Amino acid sequence: MKFLINHTDPGSGARAAKIVTDHGEIQTPIFMPVGTAGTVKGISQNDLRELIQAQIILSNTYHLYLRPGTKIIEGAGGLNNFIGWEKPILTDSGGYQVFSLSNNRKISEEGYIFQSHIDGSKHTFTPENVVEIQRSIGSDIMMALDECTPYPCDYEYAKNSLNLTHSWLERGINQFKSSSAKYGHNQTFFPIVQGSVYKDLRKKSAEVVSSFGCEGNAIGGLSVGEPEEMMYEMTSIVTDILPANKPRYLMGVGTPANLVESIALGVDMFDCVMPTRNGRNGMLFTEDGIINIRNQKWSNDYSAIDNSGASKIGPQYSKAYLRHLIISKEMLGAQIASIHNLSFYLWLVKKARLKILDGTFSEWKNGILPNLRNRL
């Protein structure tokens, strides 16, 4: 994997760059649609390519391991073949499930034992076997196993958890170095900074993570309920330390405003379920603000969902029609909303990239932020 910086914005930490993988190039800043179980919910790979113009998608080790299982994916020759997606894939390690399935798991130095949400069966994830599973999946970028701490989280817990994440990281890297790719294309491994909302822990974690010299680095454990300002503060502390010549990935973030703010802090990669999940639940993101399409006021608004040009599907359907579809729980409604939102997210990061390149990023950012937060 290569990371080539085209331009760094002088007024902020924002960068426009290019990640080169064996499955193609990624123009950054980039948003990665989340396809947890080998599918971006409700969206065909073709729409991902043509309508949304996704450059890389994310998938999940935990979900794919439980179903369909690594044997099936290996049989297909890796996840790209299995799902019919020729562009890059990043896989999360399952670390987030340690957090989100916290009622059904036990953490130890060795790794974590969890119960399947599908059938209750017991399984173990270790820093090592998670690398092996991601070898079987064949993702271009694989993530280290970490513990995503909850918020709030007391200092002692955060500190101990961080030590565990760091020791897991070392083991994961060793496993990564002593194993090899299965399908002929290169894979890379990203470590994850943790440390909850404590400056010293974040700082230390960023230093530890940087010291491993991986090809890219991630920031985890944010946007889990802490105030937005705190998230930016932590991100800023970390991006100041993480090497500038490697991509920085802010995991699980976020709202359109979160993306723009974080790009200014030097973040290059994002992923979030918001455009798809909230889209399914009737929330639409546009250049002018956020629409809750279920609200009565849209019931007889026959204007296009979004005519700004940010999404190709926006002009094709009216607000009144989409409202009807969402309220009727019709599949097409979830699909249109998801395609539109993902298109908008990809449009937003592309726009940010262009503004960084032509030197007007900060100006553009200040102009668009109030709109992005606006409720229509």
Next chain:
RNA sequence: GGGGAGAUACCAAAGUGGCCAACUGGGGCAGACUGUAACUCUGCUGGCGUACGCCUUCGUAGGUUCGAAUCCUGCUCUCCCCA
């Protein structure tokens, strides 16, 4: 023509003397959702009031009772069965 059942809030449907402004579901309205156990979850849904509360409701008109959606009588309407 004869016999039977029933009328409850936007709809459906519980409740059959006080714990009923009335279970529950649907619908409606609003909110939440950030590395997806999520086409999910939460709240509100007679009127007025932020609220303690007050006022008007269970086809309709009367009656019994300290007290009625619940018991009695008349009326109106609906449905089912037999001719």
